[in-house]
Amino acid sequence: MSNSVLEVEISRDITYRTIDGLSLQADVYRPLGRDPIASVLYLHGGGWVEGGRIDYEQTRAIKLAERGFLVASVQYRFAQDAPFPAQLDDIRAAVAWLRGKRAEFGVVSEKVGAWGSSAGGHLAALLALGNPGTGERPDVDAAVTWFAPLDVGFMTGGTEMEQEMFGPNPVNLLVGGEFDLADPSHQALDPLALVSAAAAPMLLVTGDRDRVIDASVSERMFRALSRARAQVQLYVVAGAGHEDAALETAASLGLVAGFFEAELGTNAPLTR
Known part of the structure; x- marks a missing residue:
């Protein structure tokens, strides 16, 4: 792929969904000087209980947009305000919103990707996996x-000692129990x-010194997807927490941008 860097136009505070009186918003990063290759949804971290859509924008959303992608960084409801599957419902709505805005944003490919850190x-x-148990395809x-x-x-x-030391698990907050x-x-x-063979292609990135989410977690996921014959890549960064x-x-x-170009670009395989 080209290593050229494009200027980026940022449109902020765009409502993509209104639910229970709450307007959920997106910031959109659009490359200038060319039609975007494809759309990518960016999802911030924060343990499902905090964080914001501008987190790390200079080093992630903007950088990907500079490589030719339309990037939408979106707000989603937190676990303390709405239990799961509220978060999944929100980001599914964001994907549908992005698909509906393709012509308006001038995006070349009909495909949509997702990129998220931590939570x-x-x-x-979840967007890439669907739910084999209910027959739901990847979003x-x-x-x-x-x-x-x-x-x-x-x-x-x-x-019990570990739970006392590290406090309540945010996963329990997600499910309300x-x-x-x-x-x-x-x-x-x-x-x-x-995990199933129907999963969309995935790139798993982690650091071998991560003490919050151990690298072994991504490694287990890589092995499971590989066994299922899904398309998956694993990238472990030495010394990274x-x-x-x-x-x-x-x-x-560059690896992230290259992966998305290969999987979402107009020359990528057709959606399964």
């Missing part, structure tokens, strides 16, 4: 996860439980 990476994975055509909690069942474990992997409604938020600037190198961002 946002978890949500991006996006490709996804990138950065240091994401992809094995929610593992996250909810731990001894104790997470139970035997509950189908809870399985719907566990990416590892949703959680939300580490070491991941925001030209090499890492």
